Structure formats: C-alpha cells, structure tokens
Amino acid sequence: MAESKKKRPIIDMDIHERVTYDELLPYLDNPWQRYIKDTNWVQEKHLPYPILGAAGLDRADAKVPDGRPAGNDLSFMQQQLLDDVGHEAGILTGAGDPSPSSMNGWYEMAVALATAYNDWQIENWLEKDDRLYGSVHIAAQDPASAVREIERVGSHPKMVQVLLPIDDRPWGDPYYHPIFEAAERHNLMIGMHHQEPPNYYGKFPRYFVEWHSVMPNTHMIQISSMIFNGVFEKYPNLKLAMIEAGFTYIPAFMKKMDQQYKVLRHEVPWVKRMPSDTVKDHVRVTTQPVDELTKDEFLKFIELMDSDEIVCFSTDYPHWDYDSPFRALPPLGEELEQKIFAENARNLYPKLPTKVGKVTQ
Amino acid sequence: MKEVVCKKEELSPGNIMSTNLGPIPIVLCRTPDGEFYAFTDKCVHQGAAMSEGVVCGAPAPTDTPGEYHYVKEGEILRCPWHGIEYDIKNEGRMLVDPNRKLGNFNVSFEGDDVIVSTRK
Ligand code: FES
Numbered sequence: 001m002a003e004s005k006k007k008r009p010i011i012d013m014d015i016h017e018r019v020t021y022d023e024l025l026p027y028l029d030n031p032w033q034r035y036i037k038d039t040n041w042v043q044e045k046h047l048p049y050p051i052l053g054a055a056g057l058d059r060a061d062a063k064v065p066d067g068r069p070a071g072n073d074l075s076f077m078q079q080q081l082l083d084d085v086g087h088e089a090g091i092l093t094g095a096g097d098p099s100p101s102s103m104n105g106w107y108e109m110a111v112a113l114a115t116a117y118n119d120w121q122i123e124n125w126l127e128k129d130d131r132l133y134g135s136v137h138i139a140a141q142d143p144a145s146a147v148r149e150i151e152r153v154g155s156h157p158k159m160v161q162v163l164l165p166i167d168d169r170p171w172g173d174p175y176y177h178p179i180f181e182a183a184e185r186h187n188l189m190i191g192m193h194h195q196e197p198p199n200y201y202g203k204f205p206r207y208f209v210e211w212h213s214v215m216p217n218t219h220m221i222q223i224s225s226m227i228f229n230g231v232f233e234k235y236p237n238l239k240l241a242m243i244e245a246g247f248t249y250i251p252a253f254m255k256k257m258d259q260q261y262k263v264l265r266h267e268v269p270w271v272k273r274m275p276s277d278t279v280k281d282h283v284r285v286t287t288q289p290v291d292e293l294t295k296d297e298f299l300k301f302i303e304l305m306d307s308d309e310i311v312c313f314s315t316d317y318p319h320w321d322y323d324s325p326f327r328a329l330p331p332l333g334e335e336l337e338q339k340i341f342a343e344n345a346r347n348l349y350p351k352l353p354t355k356v357g358k359v360t361q
Numbered sequence: 362m363k364e365v366v367c368k369k370e371e372l373s374p375g376n377i378m379s380t381n382l383g384p385i386p387i388v389l390c391r392t393p394d395g396e397f398y399a400f401t402d403k404c405v406h407q408g409a410a411m412s413e414g415v416v417c418g419a420p421a422p423t424d425t426p427g428e429y430h431y432v433k434e435g436e437i438l439r440c441p442w443h444g445i446e447y448d449i450k451n452e453g454r455m456l457v458d459p460n461r462k463l464g465n466f467n468v469s470f471e472g473d474d475v476i477v478s479t480r481k
Contacts, residue, residue: 052444053442053443053444054414054415054439054440054441054442054444055415055441059409059441059442060413060414060415060441060442061409061410061413061441061442320442320443320444321442321443322442322443323407324407324408324409326408327406327407327408328407
C-alpha cells in the first residue's frame with residue numbers, strides 16, 4: 001500500500017471504547033452500585049495468559065496521555081483515530097469488560113450492567129461524535145431481559161446492531177430467537193465479536209499464539225448454527241457481522257456447507273437455500289486481523305467467495321492487533337476498495353447514513 | 362544530511378526518543394552499554410511509530426519446548442502495535458526475519474552533541 005494516506009471513505013466496523021466501573025456507577029441503581037463500590041467488584045476474567053503485545057491488549061501508543069487506559073477518552077480517540085485516519089463512520093463494539101452476556105449466573109447484575117453500559121455509551125460517545133455508531137449490549141443469557149433492553153434503546157438512531165458474545169450456546173438455538181426478532185423489529189443487525197471464552201465448550205489451548213490462530217473456528221460454529229437452525233429463513237431482514245476473525249476461512253467454509261447441505265439437507269428441511277447463498281446475502285466478515293495477502297492472493301479469495309460484498313474493513317482500534325487502513329491491505333483497485341472500506345458496511349447497516357458527496361482521492 | 366539531534370545526557374542508557382533528521386522522523390536508541398543507534402521511526406510492517414514502542418529483551422530461540430532464555434535486555438525495540446521485534450545492535454533487523462530491517466542512520470559525536478546522518 002502506498003505510504004501516503006489515501007483519502008477515501010472509511011466505515012470501520014470495530015472500534016473499542018472502554019468504560020471503567022467507576023464511570024458506570026452513575027448509570028446503576030442500588031444495590032448494583034453498592035456491590036461495585038463496597039466490594040470493588042469486577043467481572044471475572046477468563047484468559048489464562050497475558051496478551052503478549054507490546055502493551056498487553058492495547059496498542060502501546062493508544063494509552064490516553066493522562067494515564068487512563070486505551071479507548072477511555074473520546075478526544076484522544078478522535079485525535080488518534082477518527083481525525084487522523086479520516087473516518088466517515090465507526091461502529092463501537094465495547095471492550096469486553098464488563099461483558100454482561102458472558103457472566104456466569106447472576107443474570108440480574110448482568111442485566112443492570114448492560115442497561116448502564118448502553119446509557120453510558122449513548123451519552124458519552126454516540127451523542128458526542130457524529131461519526132460514531134453503537135452496539136446494544138444485552139444480557140443474552142436471559143432473552144426476555146435482552147428483548148426488553150433492545151426495546152428500550154434499540155430505536156436510538158445511532159444504535160446499529162445488537163452485540164452478542166461467542167459463548168457456550170451456539171446462536172442458532174431457538175432459545176435466542178426472541179432476540180433476533182427484537183433486533184429485526186428495530187432494524188438492528190447482529191454483531192459477534194471474538195471474545196472470551198474463545199472455544200465453544202472447549203478449554204483454552206496452552207498458548208495465546210494458538211488461541212489467536214484459531215479464532216475463525218468459533219466463528220464457523222456460530223455461522224453454521226444460525227444457517228442450519230433456519231435463523232435467516234425465519235428473519236429474512238436479519239444480517240450477521242462476524243467481527244475479528246479475518247475472512248480467508250469463508251470460501252472453504254461456504255464450499256463445505258454447500259456440499260454438506262446437498263447430502264444431509266433432510267435433517268434441516270427448514271433450510272431452503274444453499275448455505276453459500278445465505279452467507280452472500282446475510283453474513284459479513286471483517287478483514288482484521290489481516291492475513292497479510294498479496295493482491296493476487298486477496299483477489300483469489302474474493303473470487304472464490306463469488307461475491308465482493310462479504311468483506312468489510314475494521315481496525316480493532318485500540319487493540320494490539322490494530323490494522324492500519326493505509327497499510328494492512330494490498331492495493332485492490334478503486335471499485336473493490338470502496339466496497340471493502342465503506343460500501344459493504346453501509347449496505348449491511350440500514351441505519352448508517354447514505355453516502356454524501358463524491359469520493360476524492 | 363547531518364544534524365545534531367540532542368546532547369548525550371538527554372538520552373539515558375536503555376531508553377529511546379523520537380527526533381528528526383530534516384524531514385525524516387527518527388527513533389534514537391541508547392543501549393544499556395551506552396551506545397547510540399538511529400533508525401527510521403516507522404515500522405516496516407504497518408508503519409507504526411517505533412519511538413512509541415517498547416525497549417526490551419527477547420526469549421532466544423530454543424530447541425527445547427518449554428524452555429525460556431531471556432536475552433539482549435535493552436537491545437530489542439518492540440513495535441507499539443503488533444509487537445514485531447527489531448535488534449537495535451544488529452542494524453535494526455527483525456528477529457523473525459533478519460532480511461527485513463528498519464532504515465539505518467549513522468550516529469557520531471562532537472563533544473556532547475549527538476549527530477545523526479544519512480549513510481553514504
Ligand atoms: S506496525 Fe509494527 S508490528 Fe505491525
């Protein structure tokens with residue numbers, strides 16, 4: 001990629017804002033506030049190893065200059081990311097802590113945290129920068145409460161998706177369908193971001209490098225679960241954004257699902273379309289973390305997908321495996337670059353603004 | 362091109378600083394033995410500013426799984442983004458791929474002045 005910053009519209013599908021528990025207190029009632037204040041409660045974490053980036057989870061240069069953790073300050077994010085890169089839009093995906101949907105038990109606390117988080121997000125980010133769009137956080141373990149939360153904040157003009165964790169119940173399960181129904185009602189898409197715990201019903205591998213190498217596995221489980229459970233037949237306007245597992249697994253996975261469907265479809269008669277067609281119409285995946293392809297390799301993957309509308313760009317700012325919009329992808333030609341960097345995301349989220357003005361270069 | 366970029370005492374051993382040689386952003390490194398090295402302030406991977414990175418050592422390659430030997434303390438510059446490691450004392454070469462390296466500059470001294478210049 002050329003060294004100079006190329007001016008183009010960028011819709012970044014994965015930006016992490018971070019809250020501290022202290023900041024959530026004003027958005028919580030008692031007893032939840034007291035649990036946090038009196039006992040310094042923080043959510044249990046799962047990852048058994050350090051993240052071996054230069055500064056752990058985050059880019060070393062993304063720490064807020066006053067010492068607060070990366071992603072905690074809007075003006076610093078504006079300066080380092082939104083203004084510098086020139087984002088047209090960015091979608092906030094939270095920082096994983098608190099992650100209400102990943103709480104084991106104590107659903108009542110999870111529900112309170114999700115509600116507080118959404119209010120905090122709206123007030124401190126979505127309503128303070130035109131470019132930022134948000135994800136509705138829910139306590140998915142309790143679908144009835146999740147539906148209530150989607151009803152409560154889902155019609156906010158800047159909420160564009162419901163964020164679901166990748167956890168130990170694959171998302172095609174009818175248990176979760178009321179969440180999809182509520183999302184569809186509010187024109188929200190479903191976003192899934194790679195998250196702890198990473199392996200469906202599995203344990204962690206021995207090393208972080210193993211875990212980070214196999215993230216697509218869990219995404220494949222979720223996509224096939226939703227397809228073969230008939231979610232997209234039942235909710236034809238619903239779309240799924242699979243965030244932060246790259247995209248190169250998609251062509252082989254489409255082929256595999258189609259082949260399986262041809263011979264085993266009698267098990268799932270409610271599935272009426274070839275899985276690859278459902279992927280093309282309903283599933284979008286992000287480039288990050290990039291697999292560092294040459295132009296020819298990249299184009300080959302696009303050709304094998306038989307669609308240039310599936311892949312969308314994301315930075316994952318401020319995390320250590322951030323992808324630069326100027327350097328992460330090879331040059332792909334103007335038309336494809338416009339789709340990957342902006343148009344595919346714009347078509348995915350109906351609540352994003354339509355393009356204004358002409359593209360300059 | 363040649364320029365005085367700082368005084369020796371402005372950069373203590375084991376530290377790095379950002380500076381410029383004309384229009385070129387530079388990362389100036391001082392290893393624990395007091396030597397100075399200068400490189401382009403841009404990671405060859407995705408272009409992060411190396412002067413925002415971390416000075417550290419690195420585990421040496423081993424033939425025995427489960428074994429760790431931490432070496433070169435203060436001589437490795439680790440990128441602030443994806444953490445690629447460059448060997449300061451070995452011309453800024455990448456540890457994982459010594460064929461790739463940061464751009465190099467000469468460092469010389471006049472009295473207390475540290476001078477960075479382009480290589481001839
Ligand atoms: S930009 Fe330096 S390691 Fe990626």
